[in-house]
Amino acid sequence: MMLLAIEQGNTNTLFAVHDGQTWIAQWRAATDSTRTADEYAVWLSQLLHMAGLQFGVLDACIISSVVPQSIFNLRNLARRYLHVEPLVIGENAELGIAVRIDKPSEAGADRLVNAIGAHIMYEGPLIVIDSGTATTFDVIGADGGFEGGVIAPGINLSMEALHAAAAKLPRVAIQKPQRVIGKDTVGAMQSGVFWGYIALIEGLIGRIKSEWPQPLTVIATGGVASLFHGASLAIDHFDPDLTIRGLLEIHRRNSGGA
Known part of the structure; x- marks a missing residue:
């Protein structure tokens, strides 16, 4: 094959x-x-x-x-x-998982694929954070079911919006600043976006965990997830192959395990 x-x-x-x-x-x-x-x-x-x-x-x-x-x-x-x-x-x-949201047809394909890719690799329940154009936080039950989650603007969207809406703010690269307090405009923007996103991630993880009755393992994936590696203790694992692992598993489920 x-x-x-x-x-x-x-x-x-x-x-x-x-x-x-x-x-x-x-x-x-x-x-x-x-x-x-x-x-x-x-x-x-x-x-x-x-x-x-x-x-x-x-x-x-x-x-x-x-x-x-x-x-x-x-x-x-x-x-x-x-x-x-x-x-x-x-x-x-056929995905072979339960989708436990009010309108299952609204669940994005990428979020469901990630759910499967995470479930076959890690013991649940889980929070899967996918950092791309949007940043999604999805809860996966211990049985692999998709329980719902949170959708927030992606870090690149936030940086572009800051540049587009404020005439005097330049377009800058996203990177981890060495300090939170910026000493110039670029440093202040990089700090606000990077550490602001760390605060978003940690804050939402904390609120999701407070609503869930069992301990949750946190997995991060997506194009910009590597930016956050080592910046937050709230993320347990970084896994860049989550989505393609999920696609491979779905193919196996639909082809008799071949």
Whole structure:
């Protein structure tokens, strides 16, 4: 089995290849909802070639996307160039978990995939923090069920909003300041965004834990999660592979464990 897993967020799209034993290649592209199946194919074929692969060896595909208008083109990529019918989270993929929110159809594909990726790796119950365009805090029950959570603006959105709304504030890189009290404008902005997000994370973790009857293990993942590594004792584990592990597990559940 050679699986192409596609995980599309609002900012970036990950393409990863699994050979049945391990992930052998991963590539990222900027998410563009107008990109056609043929455009994806031209880009992906070059990267496959550089890795010593080609479309012909890929015989399965799974897609998770939070950009509904892109799913049509990603599905056509699988049909036209891999000659397979892809599993699509939220459409034809059985997840095998309970979704315990008022409107289960509103649960984002990425959040459900993360729930599965976390549950098979860590003993629950869990809090999964995914730092991307938005920062999500999701509670996963001991049985792997999705219990709900919190959605907050992502750290990059906050920095961009600060620059866009205040004429005299520059666009600055996000990094961990050595001190909280900034000595210039850039330092003050970096401190406010970075340590402000640490306070957001720690505050929400504390409030979630106060509402949950059992101890919760906290897992962080996502594109900017590494920024917070070592900055907070509230996070128990950093796991960059949470989402693709979840996609692989969903594929296994839908293909008889193959």
